[in-house]
Amino acid sequence: MTGTGTAAVELQGVDKAFGSVRALAGVDLTIDAGEFVSLIGPSGCGKSTLLRVVADLEEPTAGSVAVAGTSARQARLDQRYGIAFQQAGLLDWRTVAENVELPLQVHGVGKAERRRRAAELLELVGLTEFAGSRPAELSGGMQQRVAIARALAPSPRLLLMDEPFGALDEMTRERMQAELLRIAGETGAAVLFVTHSIPEAVVLSDRVVVMSPRPGRITEIIAGRRPPVAADDLVPDSLDPEAVEDVRETGAFFEAVTAVREALRKGAATDGPAG
Amino acid sequence: MSADGSRAVGSGGAGGTGGVGSGGVGGSGGVGAVDAAGGVGGAGGVGAVVGRGRRFRGASVVVAPVLFGIAVLVLWQLVVTVGGLPAFLLPAPTAIAEQIGAQLPVILQTTAVTGGNALVGLVLGFVLGVLLAILAAGVRVVSDLITPVVLAASAIPIVALAPVFTTMFGSTTEIPRRLVVTVVVVVPVFVSTARGLRQVRPVHDELMVALAATRRQYTRFVRLPGAIPYVMTGLRLAAPAAVIAAIVAEYFGGLQNGLGSRISSAAANTAYARAWAFVAASIVLGLLFFLAGLLAERLVTRNRPGGAS
Ligand SMILES: Nc1ncnc2c1ncn2[C@@H]1O[C@H](COP(=O)(O)OP(=O)(O)O)[C@@H](O)[C@H]1O
Ligand SMILES: [Mg+2]
Numbered sequence: 001m002t003g004t005g006t007a008a009v010e011l012q013g014v015d016k017a018f019g020s021v022r023a024l025a026g027v028d029l030t031i032d033a034g035e036f037v038s039l040i041g042p043s044g045c046g047k048s049t050l051l052r053v054v055a056d057l058e059e060p061t062a063g064s065v066a067v068a069g070t071s072a073r074q075a076r077l078d079q080r081y082g083i084a085f086q087q088a089g090l091l092d093w094r095t096v097a098e099n100v101e102l103p104l105q106v107h108g109v110g111k112a113e114r115r116r117r118a119a120e121l122l123e124l125v126g127l128t129e130f131a132g133s134r135p136a137e138l139s140g141g142m143q144q145r146v147a148i149a150r151a152l153a154p155s156p157r158l159l160l161m162d163e164p165f166g167a168l169d170e171m172t173r174e175r176m177q178a179e180l181l182r183i184a185g186e187t188g189a190a191v192l193f194v195t196h197s198i199p200e201a202v203v204l205s206d207r208v209v210v211m212s213p214r215p216g217r218i219t220e221i222i223a224g225r226r227p228p229v230a231a232d233d234l235v236p237d238s239l240d241p242e243a244v245e246d247v248r249e250t251g252a253f254f255e256a257v258t259a260v261r262e263a264l265r266k267g268a269a270t271d272g273p274a275g
Numbered sequence: 276m277s278a279d280g281s282r283a284v285g286s287g288g289a290g291g292t293g294g295v296g297s298g299g300v301g302g303s304g305g306v307g308a309v310d311a312a313g314g315v316g317g318a319g320g321v322g323a324v325v326g327r328g329r330r331f332r333g334a335s336v337v338v339a340p341v342l343f344g345i346a347v348l349v350l351w352q353l354v355v356t357v358g359g360l361p362a363f364l365l366p367a368p369t370a371i372a373e374q375i376g377a378q379l380p381v382i383l384q385t386t387a388v389t390g391g392n393a394l395v396g397l398v399l400g401f402v403l404g405v406l407l408a409i410l411a412a413g414v415r416v417v418s419d420l421i422t423p424v425v426l427a428a429s430a431i432p433i434v435a436l437a438p439v440f441t442t443m444f445g446s447t448t449e450i451p452r453r454l455v456v457t458v459v460v461v462v463p464v465f466v467s468t469a470r471g472l473r474q475v476r477p478v479h480d481e482l483m484v485a486l487a488a489t490r491r492q493y494t495r496f497v498r499l500p501g502a503i504p505y506v507m508t509g510l511r512l513a514a515p516a517a518v519i520a521a522i523v524a525e526y527f528g529g530l531q532n533g534l535g536s537r538i539s540s541a542a543a544n545t546a547y548a549r550a551w552a553f554v555a556a557s558i559v560l561g562l563l564f565f566l567a568g569l570l571a572e573r574l575v576t577r578n579r580p581g582g583a584s
Contacts, residue, residue, distance in 0.1 A: 055485055077487045089478035092579055093500045102496065106486045136579070 006069035008033050008158045008190035009054055014063035016049050022215030023049040027063070029209065029218065033157065036184055036191045036226050038201035038208045040260065042268065046216025047194040051162050054192060055083055068157060079107055081158040082151030082189075086166045088143035090135040096146050097122065097131040103153040121149040124183060141172035148180070152187065159184070159191045166196065177204055178244040181227065198264070202256045203227075203247055210260060212267030220263040225253045366548040374552035381537070382556045389533040390560050392449055393521035396456020397564075400517070401510055403457065404464025408502075411465075412472040413494065422469070429462040437527035452524040452533070459520040464509035471505025472498050504579060507572040514568030518561040534560070 009031040016024040023046045031037045039047040052058040053065055056072040067075035075081060082103070090099045100118040109117075122128050125145040135143055144164055151159055161180075165173045177200060184191050195201050201208045205224030212219045227247050247253055348368050354360065355367040362370070375382065407425060411418035436458060440451035475498055483493045525535025534557050541550035 057481060057484060076485065079487060081485075083482070083485045085478055085481065087478045089476070089482050091479065091497065091500065093503070103486050105496070106483075106488045106492055 006033070007031060007066070008035065008068060009192065010066040011054070012064045014053060014065060015061045016046070016053060016058060017061045024053070024060070025215035025217045027218055031190050031192060034188045034190055035207070036193065036205045036224070038193045038195055038205040038224065039211060040195055040198065040201045040208060041211030041264065042213055045211040045213035047211060048162055049216065051160050051192060051194055055081060055160050079103060079154040080156055081160050082154065082156040083160045084144070084147045084151045084162070084164045086163040088135070088147040090143055090146055092135055095131065096127060096133050096135065096138070099135065099146055100149045100153055102150060107154065117153060121152055124152070124186070125149045125179065141168050141176060144168065144176065145179070148183070152183065155187070157189055159189050161191065162194045163196065165200070173200070174244070180204065181244065198257050198260045199248065202253060202260060203244055208256070208260050210263040210267060219267045222256060222259045222263060225250070225256050362547045363545065366551055370548040371551040371555060374548045375555060378549060378552055382552065385532060385534050385537050385553070386556045386560055389518070389521050389525070389535065392452045392533065393456055393517040393560070393564060396453045396521065397460050397514060397517040399453065400457040400460025400513065401464050404461040404509065405468050405506055407461070408465050408468035408472060409499070411469055412498065425462060425465045428458055431458065437524045441527065441529045446529045449530065451529055452521055455524040456517045456520045460513040460517050463512040463516065464506070467509030467512065468502055468506045471502030474505070475501060504576045507575050511568035511572045514564040515561050518557070518564045522557055
């Protein structure tokens, strides 16, 4: 599943400045193929900027960025990654299926193949019956699932997600987390996931990257508690919400949550009045 | 009469330029002002057709202004007959109705001519406005060239254009009037479409960059479809203005086969009730275009959450 074995993402000494604001300073981070990595930290610590640098939506001021063994730009041009934002950002005038097809259409995939792939993905996110609906007819959680299906359309080995569940209520959010874990397991894609929620980061991730602001940097990396997915579990609905629930009730989960909270507090402390 | 007419067109055009949000009332100002009650009633009718489940409210929206309109007509009749107003000041509704009956074939024929001119000009101006806006949105240099020219067109008084076009193309063809309508229509359609093309949501922008979409794909998949509600708003604003322009253009020479020429010749011959009969036909034609524009807009944007205006 891991292909050539090259890292999904490799950042070395990445700086990003917006004028006098140092959004990122000396960021080193490697994400292995198939690995789930969360970014967590207070607002303005550069999480989005880091993700956008990987997506080639921002150019770093200094340092090097490699995505799937090539430059960030080339990876973008080759649709090597799928991306989902906090807003689903669906095109209102397209049906759900047509929204999922968009990345394939942009890359010149034929109509029949697009249809087939969209149907497959909508099944993956449990929205088959809404293929012909308009986004406005869907709830926020369903729209976000469509956005995830769209991100998955070109079968990327890397998913970039910037607070994709930020606007969802807690129940929907937990369902979506389970679903994302299942999808990540099934597709074997690496995921770079930005979140504000400590439990969310812990339950989803192999590693939780803790950041602090001014300048934005990585302060600590903590092992997460992503539930393992056995090989014979790789069928739809194998990783039901209960598996995730189970994780949430283990002592190891609470330990990791505490560790992340401590790390965040330390980061905030060094960001005291002295600067 | 002519001064009045040109002012009506001028303000209609300005309304269209001023803002997409100004709504159909601004666009129909010239025509609608004559019979505001009829205008509102008609709009309610479309609402009832389009918005299913609001039928009851739609019906009451129609009934109230119709009753009001009838009351106004009765009052008008009383003022004229009891008050003994001279016909040149204001003919009685019954006298006008009589003329409508007597002149019906001519009225229909002239309405068809004026309506045809308005329609041809509307279609031409619409296509031109949309194309220019797309061009302007695509290429910076083109935008810098076109935008001021089109906006300047909004300042052109139709009075100035009509006789010039007639001289250019001759007085035996419909081309001059249609061109006048085209010029009047281009402006609101261009302005509204251009605005729509600029309204891309940032998240869609980012998405298309992330997908490595080409400029053309970006226009085709995001900008154009996103602009359609605005395009339709432009059409809705332009439709009644097209009728006004077509009528007023006839006051400045050329063929004498449309509503405008009939109104002015009847008035010149002191056939006041007849003049009013043609005015009534103009109002109906204007409302027809207004409603058609409104209906087109509603139909095209019915699947969207929140349109342009
Ligand atoms: N396009 C931009 N222009 C100027 N400053 C920016 C821009 N994008 C982000 N920043 C700044 O960079 C810092 C990090 O922002 P961001 O990456 O969005 O933080 P986070 O996602 O962690 O909340 C903030 O101080 C923010 O104001
Ligand atoms: Mg952010």
